[in-house]
Amino acid sequence: MKPNFETMSKAELRAYAIAHQNDKEAFEALVDRLTAQSSSETYTASMSPEEIQSIVVEKLGKDFQENRIIPPNLQEAETLLASLFEEVKTWEGTLAGGTKLDVGGTAIDRLRQTQVCFGNPRDSLILLTEETFQEVGVELSHIVRQQMRDGYNFYYMTVSVDLRPQPGARFRQLCCELDFSPKGKNEPIVHAIFPKSQWRTVMNLETGMNLGLNENLDWSIGLDTSNTAVLQNIPGNLKANVASKSKLKALVAIPNYDYNAGRFDIVAQGEGNSTCYWYIQEPDLLKLTTVQFAIVFKVPQNIKSIGLRGTVWAEPSMNWLTAEIRDVFSELADRFQNLLRRKDEVASQFSRGDAEKWTLRLPQATANL
């Protein structure tokens, strides 16, 4: 049965059209959607390849900057929530004539009790070598081996984030940003990150999966199924990198990768940079869970230790928050009223999160005699 294209988001429709290349109807629905909004600028036919190149590069840089969300100051968010809590509690108390927490106070309290924190990335930091892959029967691709010989070490790392939401608190977005240092000539470069939106169809299958690294040091997934129908329904662009667990030709990075933070849009970027980030929109943060972010990065071989700064934060749903405190909204100080009226635009200022800085001592190859 065909899905209803009308109700799909643009991202969903795009993913569907890509996964179903022969579906003309899906393609035309996507084209109509894309051309419905007027475009920014038309470039003329007479451009040289070099001019086109520089426009594309500029566009990519602009998208990267525009999509980048600045991490909030978590200390300020804490203070803001504390003072909002006091004010809501006071007004609700005055109205009810008691001290018991009312709807708004409870909501803010739940939000403040919600914890989001990093696990230790050192636990899973490993050096990736040709030998490690040979042991599992994988011959690294020429381009990867060449880079290893040209003086790069590749590393794998899992950064986990623990979410301890309080019942009732609602969130619109979970964001995680990792920034590697030093910058400049010895900069660590992110080679591959997981999860990414193109894996969504596979992650939504809800079967157990092993997250593995293949010969290109990119992701391959082993599924807990030998059901050929399931495997056949995987979109063409992913098919080559998905197999049943027993047939997976890859170094398993995370066995039994478990993702249950919601099945909505994941924006992930950073490959080729020293900063990477994930935005999981409308996360399903109802239960205690751990989200595992997987990263492969490379550094020049003379670098023995690197810095990593991580920021993770969950932005509350502002519709939920303002609805919970609507009874006392008009009593609140102007600064709160003005802020809350801006809704999701200011959601990050009410975030719960964690910011950490680590120095990572990089494991070195031992057989270097």
Next chain:
Amino acid sequence: MLPTSEQGLKCIYVCQALTNAYQPIYMVRLDERTGNLFILAGDNIEILIRRSGNWEFLS
């Protein structure tokens, strides 16, 4: 309907520029209703090439 030669040339240049910047190209297709050529690439790149060879980003 076939693409025009202006579209063909522009399509090659644009695809080349995209792959130079390591952007995967997921789809290149002619909309048979209008004769416009579409390219879907990267995380969020959609390009339209008109029959004249004029082109634009759609996002």
